[in-house]
Amino acid sequence: MKRVLSLVAALAVSTVATAAFAAGSSTIAGTKHNLSLGSTASYKVGAGGTGQICIFCHTPHNAAQNVPLWNRTANGTAAGGFTLYSSVTMVNSKHATGFTTDSISLFCMSCHDGSALGGTTMIKNQPADGTSTDVSLGGTGASEGIASGRAANLGTDLRSSHPINFRVLQSGTSNGLGDVTGNILKTSTVSGGFPLFASGGQDKYLECGSCHAVHDNTNIPFLRTTNDGSKLCLGCHVK
Template sequence: MTIRIATVAIATLGVLVADVAWPGTRSDSEFLNQGTIGNTRHNLSQRQTAGGGPTGSQMDAVRNNYQQVCVYCHTPHAANQNISAPLWNRTVRSTTYTLYNQQSLSQEATQPGPNSLTCLSCHDGQTAVDSIVNMPGSGKYNAALALNPDTSTTKALLDAWSTTDDAFDHFGLKDNNTECLSCHSPGGQGGAQDFSAFAIGTDLRNDHPVGVKLPSGSDWNVPSGTYKNVRFFDTDGDSRPDKEELRFYDSGQGYEVECASCHDPHGVPGATASFLPTFLRVTADGSQICLTCHVK
């Protein structure tokens, strides 16, 4: 399965696999949610060491700690060619998702495009959070992890990545209180933060629809900017899709809503020093994110 899209994708990469600086020592951040992706939950190498949460030994038992922030999604070399996403390093699965389907939609939704599939590669729960193609270190590239390896094969390949504290298992963000959610759910072990809302699964009917085309008519605002495969709300007039601007992506079927239309995985600063919750591009306060597109 090869999914093609123009070069503009989720967000500017910035630093790829070099360590990103954040307060404290490596893997010790307290999830400050400000300044850099290294202080967010998308830094899969860190673990909380103050104020509760899992200890390093608990986390390292169920995911490889690659000791780099960006490598869980991106690689400067040997990127996964099965998806047109920027230097993508994660396993990609061929999946048919159950789509949002309401009479209010003017047209049927299509299967998620690359700017949703990148997010779903963790959030649909099918893939271990540490399942990457090119692991740090010489000779750690393994093409067998690129597309649809079965669970036993994935585990064997990930186990081959050797560090002092190898994981003995490789957990995913499943939505049934197992694996990651065995701790990160209400009543889970160790008092970890509840992540159950972020375990989306493959049934997308109860989420904002993706794969729906940019609508027209008086009920919708019209994006003012176009850049390559992106239509976007150019709020600052610089003719480029900035991370705090909502957008629609054309994956070959016209401009559509995707996960990255509303979310930036690297974090977007709000009015304060902290990033907006759940990696939103526009604050939900006063329904501002909704009213960017919807006229109500």
């Protein structure tokens, strides 16, 4: 009887876990971050040679980087090849001339700088059901990247973009930003707050992933909360 109960409990846990995974998978499946063969998004010019969705960024084994099981072998542009936003009012702008090499934002920019998205030079572990060499997001030719005319191509000059790869100091010394608790930055406007990341051997850096949830496009474009009434902005900035 104990074995039967244990088996039933294990199956229940497995069912819940499977359902949770399926829910997460279906969330990204209908977004522009689905680069697979099965994607029917109108923005795609070419189709990936694999039916897998996650393989373009993640791999379960032998990852290029262990966080988050990263499957892209290189960034399209080296860390020092970017120019970041900076201003005289920023507390910390020492990385304005480029990313730190361990910046999580480089993961995003490996696609959004306009460089190639697929192929053996960018994908470490190729999928068993095909290759990812023919992915195109509006670009043409060998680069197979994001076309320069598309908003998703941010390029390498990010001086007109929101600050990223900068350290957020504790409240009271961070120029009108919210409270920092652990690695979460928030104001009273939002309930959950926004994550900060490790970079340059230190913690509490604001990166692309602080404002964007790459697997969930409920709040377009992949925002962590709605920006109605500037809620996203006011979730970090005290105004």
